[in-house]
């Protein structure tokens with residue numbers, strides 16, 4: 519391998535790759551992605567098999583520890599998580615400070631960053647592997663409680679506390695849709711759909727948020743700070759925020775009379791900033807394998823729940839038109855995971871602004887795995903270079919003579 523630092527010292531050149539379109543930032547054994555063929559595997563297991571057969575906690579274990587757990591290992595992992603789902607009562611005061619209607623992603627990144635203040639051990643230099651594991655368990659556990667409380671806050675409803683009798687996903691749904699006054703039945707169809715969605719979002723190699731988590735963690739920042747930074751990176755509409763943007767776009771098209779041809783023309787017009795949200799991907803130049811699974815799940819869930827969603831019809835028409843249009847074909851723009859996930863979240867009763875938070879809940883094990891791998895590989899601090907394009911030396915002039 520070429521020693522880049524030595525090459526730079528010898529030649530004085532730096533590599534310029536704005537947006538890191540073809541720059542490998544690390545070696546990783548977590549997720550394999552072939553964008554040309556549309557293949558995605560976690561630790562070698564095809565995403566299709568995991569989405570069909572696995573549970574979210576099993577996939578979380580696989581991503582973080584590198585192998586599928588035995589029955590005992592999984593039970594131990596899930597028990598440890600369920601013991602940490604309560605959050606410090608003082609964390610509730612944060613919710614009083616957020617204005618009504620503030621975006622759930624802003625709340626989530628603040629709350630997760632604040633967890634470091636409630637877990638000062640996480641700041642100790644040189645944590646042992648067992649101590650790191652404790653922090654990982656706490657984060658996985660408390661994230662689901664905080665995510666559901668963000669939703670309750672948006673409704674102005676009382677928070678529901680976690681109950682250890684439920685599995686991870688059911689507990690999350692219980693805290694989200696449950697009530698204090700009565701036991702609410704959560705349908706197994708909803709639990710299964712939620713598991714699938716979380717699994718499909720669990721990791722995606724060196725994307726914008728995972729790279730953010732690694733680069734923040736490379737300065738030795740604590741786990742909570744690194745994940746909070748990843749949440750902020752995910753928020754943007756060009757990344758995880760696309761799931762919210764897709765539904766908003768579909769609603770707009772519906773309100774505009776449902777003329778998909780008109781909106782496809784807008785997306786192709788280079789003088790119009792509009793882009794077809796949920797289409798295109800930096801790495802996939804083929805169908806996003808996650809979109810294929812989600813599309814099928816979306817049909818099944820709407821049928822199971824007896825929902826007839828006009829927005830889904832618009833989505834299907836858009837997909838059909840785009841996939842046969844030379845503009846999209848030549849640029850290899852296919853629907854990505856976010857194109858259909860929002861329709862499922864909507865059918866499950868989540869408000870649009872919660873969609874990206876649900877993505878973050880799913881992506882958490884992937885971020886943790888990326889952070890842990892970066893630490894275990896003892897990677898150096900991430901510090902890109904630049905090509906300076908500013909003025910050469912200028913002499914300071916006094917303000918009176920400018």
Ligand code: ACO
Pocket residue numbers: 755756757758760785786792793794795796797798799800801849851854855856
């Ligand atoms: N609608 C219309 N045109 C598009 C779209 C789109 N959604 N996406 C890309 N293009 C066009 C670009 O205008 C460009 O055309 P040109 O070559 O004529 O200039 C060409 O396709 C290549 O696009 P880039 O922006 O260079 O591709 P890049 O890899 O930088 O961007 C991205 C990828 C950000 C995902 C982009 O396709 C996009 O903005 N999509 C919509 C937002 C979205 O769905 N994001 C979610 C991604 S998946 C995820 O994060 C979970």
